Amino acid sequence: SHRRAPLLERLIACADERMPVADWRADAFRIIVPQAARMPAVAAAALGADRGAVNAGWVCAATPVHYEAEMASVRLPADGILSLTAAEAEILVSDFNRVWSGSGISMTVARSAQLFCIFDRALDVVTHDPADVLGRHIEEFLPSGADAPRLGQLISETEMWLFDHEANRVRAKQNLPVVNGIWFWGGGVPLTALPGVQGWAAGNDLLFN
Numbered sequence: 001s002h003r004r005a006p007l008l009e010r011l012i013a014c015a016d017e018r019m020p021v022a023d024w025r026a027d028a029f030r031i032i033v034p035q036a037a038r039m040p041a042v043a044a045a046a047l048g049a050d051r052g053a054v055n056a057g058w059v060c061a062a063t064p065v066h067y068e069a070e071m072a073s074v075r076l077p078a079d080g081i082l083s084l085t086a087a088e089a090e091i092l093v094s095d096f097n098r099v100w101s102g103s104g105i106s107m108t109v110a111r112s113a114q115l116f117c118i119f120d121r122a123l124d125v126v127t128h129d130p131a132d133v134l135g136r137h138i139e140e141f142l143p144s145g146a147d148a149p150r151l152g153q154l155i156s157e158t159e160m161w162l163f164d165h166e167a168n169r170v171r172a173k174q175n176l177p178v179v180n181g182i183w184f185w186g187g188g189v190p191l192t193a194l195p196g197v198q199g200w201a202a203g204n205d206l207l208f209n
Contacts, residue, residue, distance in 0.1 A: 033195050040195065041188020042129075043116055048191040050110040057121035060187030062107060063130050064092075064115065066177040073137045081130055082179055089113040091167050092179070099161060105154065117154075117184060123147040127185040143184070151184055158182045 021027040029039040040048075043061040047054055064082040068075045084092070089109040096107040104120035125145040133141045143151045159181055162168060168178040 032197050035196075035198070040191055042186030044186075044188040044191050045194065046114065046186075047108075047110065047116050048194050050112070053192050054118065054190040056118040056190050058119040058123050058187055059190050060117050060119075060123075060127065060184050062115040062117045063183040063185065064179040065130060065181045065183045066179065067138070067181050070137075073139060075137050076130065076133045076135070076183075078135045079177075080134060081183075082177060084113050084115075084179075086113045088167055088171075089115060092165075095165070095167075096158075096161070115182070122189060123151060123187060125151050125187065127151075127187060129185055130183040133183075155182070155184065 025042065026039050033039075041059075043059050046061065047059050064084055065076060066080050066082055068077050068080070086109075093107045093109045093115065100106065106118045108116050108118060110116065123145075125143045125147045127143050128141040142148075142155075162179055162181070165179075168180075171178050
């Protein structure tokens, strides 16, 4: 039998009428930081919360994914966003920084094992949250903007780098989906300090974790 949840029922009864929003993070940020003029980039906020100020021109989240190739397209399946162990993340970060040494791009790992890319200069590029791409073809969600070619080149290079990578051979032996791509998103200029919050939030989202 179903059990009722009186507290949840009272909370729902007090809620406003359902309203669709284009960007739920921006809508939530407006509520918990009403005095802020502008929401920081997702990656900048997450990396700032993890380690404070970062000396860089631009930072973005680097989410490991597993693509599925189709006849004429590539899809990010519903379970295509991968979670790495801390050890797996450290292996990839160490090797990435070896391969891309001197390129002006480096990778770092947060305490949560989330990956971030750090660039020596700001990029003029529009990216998309991989959660919005799940179950869909990726082509219309690829980076756009003046610096999209630079990020697009990095996407292609990381796919080749990951092909037959030792970390993936280990995952395959464990019957885990291999990391065959890195989804770069949520980029922006690093923060010198996090904005003050006038509310509370919880969950495992990059912006609020």
